Amino acid sequence: MHNFKKVGGIVLFIALCVVISGMFNFMLVPYSYIRVDVHNIQEKKYDDLYIGTSHGKAGINPLEVDKITGRKSTNLCLGGEYLEDSYFLIKEAVRHHKPKRIIYEADPGYWVTKPSQNTDYNMIYREFPPSLVKVEYYIAKNLSADFRNTIFPWYMCRNQYTAIPSIIKTKLSQEYKNYGTKVFKAENQSYEEEGFVHINRMKGVPKSKDNLILWDEAKVYQGNLEYFKKLVQYCKKNDIELIAITTPIPQETLEQYAEHYDDANKYFSKLMNQYNITYYNFNYMEEKEIDRSSDAFSDYDGHMYGDAAQNFSRILGKYLNRK
Amino acid sequence: MSLISMKFLLFVLIAVIGYYSIPKKFQWVWLLILSYIYYASSGIKIVFFILFSTITTYTAGILLHKISTCHAENQDTNRSFRKQQIISQKRLIVVTTLILNFGMLGILKYTNFVIDIFNHISGNQITFFNFLLPLGISFYTFQSMGYLLDVYWERYKPEFNFFRFALFVSFFPQILQGPISRFDHLAHQLFEQHTFNWAQAEVAVQRILWGFFKKMVLADNAAMFVDGIFNRYQEFPGLSIIAVLGYSIQLYGDFSGGIDVVIGIAGLFGITLKENFKQPFFARSISDFWHRWHITLGTWMKDYIFYPISLSKGMSRFGKFAKKTFGKKVGRTLPICAANIVVFLVVGIWHGAAWKFIIYGLYNGLIIAFSGLMAANYQKWKKACHINDKSKLWIVFQIVRTFILVNISWFFDRADSVRQALIMMKNAVTHFEITSLLNGSILETGKSVQNFSIIILIILLFGCAIVFMVSFIQENKIAVQQVLISRPVMIRWAVYLMLLFALPILGQPPTSSGGFIYAQF
Numbered sequence: 001m002h003n004f005k006k007v008g009g010i011v012l013f014i015a016l017c018v019v020i021s022g023m024f025n026f027m028l029v030p031y032s033y034i035r036v037d038v039h040n041i042q043e044k045k046y047d048d049l050y051i052g053t054s055h056g057k058a059g060i061n062p063l064e065v066d067k068i069t070g071r072k073s074t075n076l077c078l079g080g081e082y083l084e085d086s087y088f089l090i091k092e093a094v095r096h097h098k099p100k101r102i103i104y105e106a107d108p109g110y111w112v113t114k115p116s117q118n119t120d121y122n123m124i125y126r127e128f129p130p131s132l133v134k135v136e137y138y139i140a141k142n143l144s145a146d147f148r149n150t151i152f153p154w155y156m157c158r159n160q161y162t163a164i165p166s167i168i169k170t171k172l173s174q175e176y177k178n179y180g181t182k183v184f185k186a187e188n189q190s191y192e193e194e195g196f197v198h199i200n201r202m203k204g205v206p207k208s209k210d211n212l213i214l215w216d217e218a219k220v221y222q223g224n225l226e227y228f229k230k231l232v233q234y235c236k237k238n239d240i241e242l243i244a245i246t247t248p249i250p251q252e253t254l255e256q257y258a259e260h261y262d263d264a265n266k267y268f269s270k271l272m273n274q275y276n277i278t279y280y281n282f283n284y285m286e287e288k289e290i291d292r293s294s295d296a297f298s299d300y301d302g303h304m305y306g307d308a309a310q311n312f313s314r315i316l317g318k319y320l321n322r323k
Numbered sequence: 324m325s326l327i328s329m330k331f332l333l334f335v336l337i338a339v340i341g342y343y344s345i346p347k348k349f350q351w352v353w354l355l356i357l358s359y360i361y362y363a364s365s366g367i368k369i370v371f372f373i374l375f376s377t378i379t380t381y382t383a384g385i386l387l388h389k390i391s392t393c394h395a396e397n398q399d400t401n402r403s404f405r406k407q408q409i410i411s412q413k414r415l416i417v418v419t420t421l422i423l424n425f426g427m428l429g430i431l432k433y434t435n436f437v438i439d440i441f442n443h444i445s446g447n448q449i450t451f452f453n454f455l456l457p458l459g460i461s462f463y464t465f466q467s468m469g470y471l472l473d474v475y476w477e478r479y480k481p482e483f484n485f486f487r488f489a490l491f492v493s494f495f496p497q498i499l500q501g502p503i504s505r506f507d508h509l510a511h512q513l514f515e516q517h518t519f520n521w522a523q524a525e526v527a528v529q530r531i532l533w534g535f536f537k538k539m540v541l542a543d544n545a546a547m548f549v550d551g552i553f554n555r556y557q558e559f560p561g562l563s564i565i566a567v568l569g570y571s572i573q574l575y576g577d578f579s580g581g582i583d584v585v586i587g588i589a590g591l592f593g594i595t596l597k598e599n600f601k602q603p604f605f606a607r608s609i610s611d612f613w614h615r616w617h618i619t620l621g622t623w624m625k626d627y628i629f630y631p632i633s634l635s636k637g638m639s640r641f642g643k644f645a646k647k648t649f650g651k652k653v654g655r656t657l658p659i660c661a662a663n664i665v666v667f668l669v670v671g672i673w674h675g676a677a678w679k680f681i682i683y684g685l686y687n688g689l690i691i692a693f694s695g696l697m698a699a700n701y702q703k704w705k706k707a708c709h710i711n712d713k714s715k716l717w718i719v720f721q722i723v724r725t726f727i728l729v730n731i732s733w734f735f736d737r738a739d740s741v742r743q744a745l746i747m748m749k750n751a752v753t754h755f756e757i758t759s760l761l762n763g764s765i766l767e768t769g770k771s772v773q774n775f776s777i778i779i780l781i782i783l784l785f786g787c788a789i790v791f792m793v794s795f796i797q798e799n800k801i802a803v804q805q806v807l808i809s810r811p812v813m814i815r816w817a818v819y820l821m822l823l824f825a826l827p828i829l830g831q832p833p834t835s836s837g838g839f840i841y842a843q844f
Contacts, residue, residue: 006521013816017823117832147329148539152827 021152028154029126030163031170031183033191038127039179040074040195041093047071048320049093050195051086052105054079059247059304060105061313062194068317075195077105080120083227088137089124090231094238095133101241103320104231106279108246108264109213109301114221119156122149189306198306199298207294211301214257215264232275243320244272246281248312249302251292254283280319282312289315324364325838326499326584327535334361339591347516354490354513354592361495362458369457372431373493376424380467381488383420384474384481387413391477417475421468428464431456436676459498459842461673465623467492470506472627479507487514496588500581500841502599502619509596517593525815526804527590532822533793534583538839539830540786541576544779545569547831553737556747560754563747567730570737572787574840575603578617581839602794607721609690609728620673624666632662652699660692667691674736679744683735690728782829 041049048071050060056077066073076089090102115121125141128134138150148155160167170176175183184191189199235242246268254261265281272279282290289311294300296308304312324331338357342350363370390412435451442449470491474481482488491510552559552566559566579600589596599618606612613621632638638658646654664685671684694701710717731748738744796803807815833839 003521009812013819016816017820020820020824143330143333144324144328146327146832147332148327148827148830150329152824155827158828 021154024152025154026171027164027168028157028160030157030160030167031176032123032127033181033184033195033197034078034123035127036179036181036191037074037076037078037195038089038092038124038129041076041089042096042129044074045072045097046074046093046099048073048101048103049090049099050075050077050103050105051081051089052077053081053107053110054197055107055247055249055302055304056105057195057197058189058199058298058306059302059309059312060103060316061192061196061198061306061309063192063196064310064313065317065320068314069320071100073103073194077195078120078124080115080118080123082110082115082221083224083231084115084140085124087227087231087234088128088133088140090234091133091136092128092131094240095131098238099240101243101320102231102235104242104244106244106246106268108215108261108268109211111221111224111264112216112219113213114223117146117149117156119159121145121156122153126153196309198309199303201298201305201307207297207299209300211299212253212257215260215267217263217267220267228271229275232277242277244268244277244279245316245319246279246283247302247304248282248290248292250294250297250300252294253300253302254292280316282315287315324361325842326581327538327833327838335588335591342517342592343519347518350516350592351487351490351514354494355486358490358493358495358498362493362498365458366455368455372427372457372460373463375427376464376467377485377489377492379420379423380471380492381482381485383416383471384488385483386416387471387474388481390416413475417471420471424464424468428460430454431460433672433676459500462501462503463492463498465620465673466503469503469623469627473506482506482510490514494589494594496585497596500578500585500839501617502582502585502597503623504597504619509594512594515593520593522808523593524591526808527587529804529807529819530583530587530590532587532819534580534585534587535826535830536786536822537576537580537583537790538833539580539826540782541790542573542580543576543831543833544783544786544829545573545576546833547779549573549737553739553743553747556738556743556750560750561756563751564755566747567733567737567751569783570733571604571726571730572783574733574736575600576786576790577840579603581841602798604726604729605722605794605798606725606729607718608694608725609687610694612725612729613687613691620670624670628669629662629666632665633658638662653696656695656698660695663691663695664688677740679735679738679741682741682744683732686732686735779831786829 040046048062048065048069050056050062050073054077057075057079060075060077062073062075076086076093078085081089086104093099122142125134125137128137142149146155170183173183174180181191187200188202188205189197192198232242234240246265249261261283265284268281269279291308291311296304298305324334334357338353341357342353345353359370362373390409393409431454434454438449438451441447473479482491487510490513491504491506494504494509494513497504549566549569552562552569556563556566582599586596586598597619601615601618603612603616606615638661641661642654642658644654645657648654649657665688667684667686667688668681669684670687671680671682674680674683705712734744734748734751735741738747793803807818810818
């Protein structure tokens with residue numbers, strides 16, 4: 001009887017913690033367009049999937065590419081998406097519908113850094129519905145990480161406390177229930193169809209160099225290499241074509257840090273060649289139609305403005321048609 | 324497997340459930356298996372090192388005992404010759420084992436330091452080795468060598484069961500950052516049969532929560548601007564004092580928090596580990612500080628370095644010489660001072676392979692030695708100034724004085740080099756302006772960290788206030804945990820909920836690799 005009371009007390013305490021944590025989760029975790037991206041791969045059938053980083057998100061407009069390729073594609077790139085995230089995104093997509101081709105946008109900066117525990121850390125994982133893929137993703141990403149990521153899923157969003165009223169309002173709206181995207185429309189950017197983020201030109205906003213992470217082969221994050229190999233094997237096993245690209249960056253940045261970018265290009269070319277993967281590094285392609293001036297980019301790191309991305313997407317389409 | 328990882332919490336949960344579910348006589352076997360799984364999870368290669376230490380120490384312990392028992396059985400034949408033979412045999416075994424184990428530690432930890440010195444002196448460019456540094460090697464080496472010396476001095480009999488001894492060396496909660504346990508205190512607890520006890524488990528969980536609170540709310544918040552200032556010390560000369568005060572908070576929260584977690588986890592298995600901290604910032608002298616900070620390292624040093632040196636023949640000769648030269652009083656104190664300097668030199672070297680750690684150790688040793696030499700003068704001066712030793716004002720003065728002296732040593736501990744430490748110390752005196760605390764420059768120090776703001780400073784002060792309050796109560800000999808456990812369940816729940824939710828709400832992600840600073844030792 002004594003033990004029963006004790007166990008009952010503990011269960012009650014845990015239940016209380018779960019309820020409080022659930023409340024925080026609702027209040028602090030904002031509605032993000034990853035929810036829409038993940039919903040898309042569950043509901044729609046795509047021929048091509050783009051995975052990669054914010055460069056890909058802002059640089060590839062699937063609708064424009066599709067006009068050239070005649071296929072149907074969606075953009076699953078994301079700022080803070082490392083290869084381990086991309087790998088599980090693909091697995092989740094395949095669970096619903098197997099694509100024919102995957103286009104991996106390789107950003108050298110993401111290969112020489114580790115995923116850091118910031119707001120992006122669990123953004124993709126969080127939106128996955130319960131499944132074995134999610135369990136596998138959890139083991140890969142969260143089991144060795146800080147226990148607060150698991151016990152308090154809102155932990156990385158705790159600094160959003162000032163946005164609590166708007167988060168609650170959004171989550172209670174029809175827009176949220178219907179996976180709407182109007183809520184993501186802001187002055188500087190908007191989320192458009194099929195996962196493309198259109199960055200708007202803003203007058204008087206200085207261009208940042210803060211996000212620039214330079215290539216250094218000695219710092220290559222082994223986790224990326226490991227998941228790249230896994231991705232290659234997974235695509236091979238499932239008969240999915242894998243192509244790698246690197247989106248253009250401003251010519252000014254490329255020239256200023258030529259040595260770093262040249263080394264990165266050599267590294268990726270060698271790596272892709274080793275796995276027999278077609279690799280297009282658009283910084284080194286003699287493609288006159290690409291606008292490489294800093295006018296085409298919102299920063300020196302290489303995030304394209306929406307109009308430049310439309311143009312680049314059409315060029316990308318032509319290259320993808322070559323295969 | 325970091326102590327703050329989900330993997331570790333699950334590991335502990337499975338370990339505890341298994342521990343109380345299996346037949347009690349196998350509990351220690353279960354702990355041994357888990358300890359090796361835990362250790363191997365960081366790399367199968369490093370298991371070799373702990374096995375090496377275990378095998379050599381175990382074998383030495385058995386041999387020492389065998390030699391002693393043989394001697395006891397053969398007391399009739401040529402006793403004095405035989406005794407000498409026994410002593411030299413035992414000494415050979417001990418010295419060999421000490422060389423093997425400390426040699427291993429030395430090679431892995433200090434080779435590159437020696438190469439660096441050699442390169443500087445000779446102008447050569449010998450390349451550094453990329454040695455694997457096994458998890459907790461400093462801790463388990465000291466623990467097993469303590470056992471070896473105790474057996475050598477016949478303080479207790481050796482452990483005859485190899486696997487039991489292996490558990491003593493590898494017991495998983497403490498292997499990462501101590502405390503450094505003694506065989507006669509820990510071993511019998513490991514091998515005893517334990518029954519699950521709700522009250523004991525609650526106390527253990529309390530301790531774990533409290534440890535995480537100190538680590539995540541205190542240490543990790545402090546680290547945000549401490550790292551900012553130490554990494555860019557030239558940009559913030561006026562904040563050197565703030566940096567070192569912050570480091571005090573960070574190091575205490577990190578190390579003592581980690582130890583709380585370790586003690587709590589051991590408590591879940593019914594095992595009581597030695598305390599490693601006893602309100603160190605209430606210390607009234609540096610010597611007192613080292614009786615309250617990293618206590619198990621301090622007592623290890625006292626028992627295995629200080630006393631053997633103080634009682635050695637060489638030191639006795641030095642004592643006689645000192646008495647003749649400097650008089651009785653000083654002559655009696657000088658050997659103790661010398662032993663203290665050696666002890667703290669070793670403490671410095673133990674902390675890491677760098678000149679700054681050597682200076683850190685020597686600084687502490689010299690202060691203690693100087694205090695020892697001046698003790699009689701201090702008494703005279705106090706008498707002359709009519710200072711009452713027990714007056715509160717005097718005690719506060721002593722605490723503040725010690726705190727300042729300790730903080731000076733932290734410059735060497737935290738800075739990247741001796742040069743940086745000296746520059747920051749100079750800045751602390753020449754560039755300190757009270758306005759630098761109020762003009763917002765402190766917020767600039769954490770610029771590289773997302774969302775760094777005044778709120779973090781407020782959280783840090785709040786955390787400090789809580790920890791100070793608890794420490795103050797403990798300093799007044801009130802057992803906070805026992806007080807809490809005697810409260811009604813609703814009050815306890817409220818406290819636990821607040822502590823638990825403080826971790827994600829007020830805490831920051833860890834900045835040091837592996838989560839805890841001392842986990843890299």
